[in-house]
Amino acid sequence: MKHIVKGLLVTSLLITGVTAKDESKVKEVKTVSSVTVAQDIQIFTSANEDGKITPATIEEAFTKAGFFISANRDMNGPFKKQFKETTFDVYNLFTFYSKKETLELVKKYPNIGLFSPMSMSIYTKKGDKKISVSSLTVEAMANILKIPADDTTLVKVGNMVKEALKLAMPQGKFETLPYRVQKLTGEQVSNYKMEMDPDEWEDEKESIQMEFEGTLAPNGFVMAGFNDLNHDFKEAKYEAYDFYDVYSICKLPVIYTVAKVHPEAGAYAPCSLYMYKKKEENMMHLAFPSVYNWISSMDIQDKESLTVLKEAQTRMENILTDLLEE
Template sequence: MKRFIRGMLCVLLITGIASAADIEVFTSPNTDGKITPKSIEEAFKKAGFTISANRDMNGPFVKQFKSSEFDVYNLFTLYKMDMVLELAKKYPNVGLFAPMSMSIYTKKGDKNISVASLTAEAMAKIMGAPADDKTLHALRELVKKTLKEAMPDGVYQKLPYVSQKPKGELVTHFTMEIDPQDWEDELEEFKMGFEGELAPNGFVVAGFNNLGDEFEEMKYNEFDFYEVYSICKLPVIYTIAKTHPEAGAYAPCSLYLSKKKGSAAMEIAFPSVYNWMSSMALDDPKDIKVMEDAQEGMKSILTGLTE
């Protein structure tokens, strides 16, 4: 019997059926409405986080799609600069989660408020970092502590699914040759082309952070530049959030541009939509189509600019 149980556990782990949750949802009673996206933001500011954006999406949902499942739906992006620097020294792809994304939401007619965010293990998996990385776990513990301070009566929900084995690459990565010395004009030309392609393809810049300038202020000079766009495609988050409001743990997506000093390569990367599908066990063909369309749209933009 013991051998049978061990064998079944191996099968479950291999197939991804027993995978640990990538997303955690913290929910608090909020009958009096005193807990708001703004009050949650203030708690994170007090804890030393930089707020990139705290964007109300409910209004755009109603404006573009004429309906919403929510009374509150905010996409919240933030980062803790000292921890980002620690991570950057070990993992040059730190921009995948600097800023981190969270969703803050109240379903229509509900009296609770929830915040969805990624676990340290999920971020490590996508970054290719060790699952027990101390900095990622310290960051996660600070996030959880701050959520508890912002929502004292909150508890973690058990989500009604388990993550699946990814069906594609977790990170979409491009490399572009760039002058190791005279790179400024090439970077600006790339950014102009990139930003010019976003709106025609249905993408929106939800935020922008120049981590490179902050690294320099902190006396870390390994990069000529390190810039992060927060990119959102409204039909994607609207469609998925209707059944999985916790999807905001991945939205908006952080897409970074970086170049190490002396290097002739600009690195460009973002977490792919296969993270959404895997983490939330998505299998509805309509959900998958809207995500894969967005994935292919962004890949097409970057392919055209880097080839």
């Protein structure tokens, strides 16, 4: 019989014991006109009158910087097909990670799959002559992962991202967003655990993943990518896991709706959902970052965006709960 436990990452400062002073360390702080603004998302923008900077040239720069590119998807086609319009000349969702640094991080932080791969949006608004790339700051990722923001390897990854952006867009600069990060109104990460039979875990894994993948489309989700991180680990002679898989999950109405107001939303999309089991343990762990991070990081207030985000959160929670309780 399978047993499921859903664990909530509690964000209350009182419960976690994090003081207001400690929390300030996990935000990137920029000063504009003497006003200090904490930001979770960084947007790098460059003039692009000649159109020479493209998602393809940005991908090339990230590859040169040492990243493995999981996907670089043009979303304008799906936007036009499903919604008959788009507000962008360019809108790509880009997922990537560094195999070497992910291996170093997973040895300390098994939940690193929440951002392996990381996500970005690459966009140009209709009629604009500039191109922008959005991604999460190191501090924001550390806050969600509940790990030190000054972890050497994590900081290195953040620097690699900035170096890749500068390589791709030599005249680019970081923007300062016109809003503040807001207080979370829900859990940061949706966590699940399921006990596995020590002799049947391989069959159980296959069955669960087949059923999970089969439930995505009927619930409006798309599997935008799949990364077998344990394959990378084994190639590097690290064999602590029986499996470590990360799904990149996207729901088109969510990114279409939110991006109209917040094109930087691709810093969270597609969402990474991991499933892993360590050797010598009989527990499978699953988790994904909740939509409440989107709402908090981008100060989302419009009703349409809030509705599609919360609906997606509920649907994914129901999928996993039903799947693991069977």
